[in-house]
Amino acid sequence: MSFTLETSRSVLLSLHLQHDIVSKAGKFANFFSSQAEERNVIKNCEQVINEARLIGMPVIHAAVCFNDDYSDLHVNGPLLAMVKQMEALKKGEGAAFFDEVAPYEGEYVIEHQRVGPFEGTNLSQILKDSGSDTVILFGVATxxxxxxxxxxxxxxxxxxxxxxxxxxxxxxxxxxxxxxxLSLLATITTRDDLLEKLKAPSLK
Incomplete structure (x- = not known):
């Protein structure tokens, strides 16, 4: 889909590129690792994140993670029940980001305990304070x-x-x-198309 992008009013939001979710050795490997690897997700995300940094676009990283005793986990559905059963996404190594897409110093990291990063966090305020009107997002799982x-x-x-x-x-x-x-609610694009927009001086 063709679109224009005002990069000065956009933020990049990276979602759940964490070891327990995407890695072959992660707790959710049987669910998500194969497709993430086949689709080259981490490498594609790395390229987009690095290009956004080059032009000064804010990059926000969201991680779902929990206390060791899961005292902050409210189970109200099968997916969150699985998190506890599998002892997944405890704060630490399993919930850590892949090195290739890990936050740089000064970038926002949103730690959350619900399915998405808005509930119970300051993400809404960060977006408001940024003056942005466009959110570019990606991650696992779609x-x-x-x-x-x-x-x-x-x-x-x-x-x-x-x-x-x-x-x-x-x-x-x-x-x-x-x-x-999502195509009814959002613009669906590709890595290459987005990289072209990020590199286009006339749109910055």
């Missing part, structure tokens, strides 16, 4: 945190851009189905 975040950001009045090849789900079918729904 049909979980990406879709949740895109819907809420859209409802809050932001223009939402989803970078489809910087996302993956448990299956390609789930990924595609989520994007088909």
């Amino acid at each position: 049909n979980i945190v990406v879709e949740t975040t895109a819907r809420i950001a859209s409802d809050k009045g932001y223009n939402v851009i989803v970078v489809e090849d910087c996302c993956s789900a448990a299956t390609l079918e789930a990924h595609k189905a989520s994007l088909e729904t």
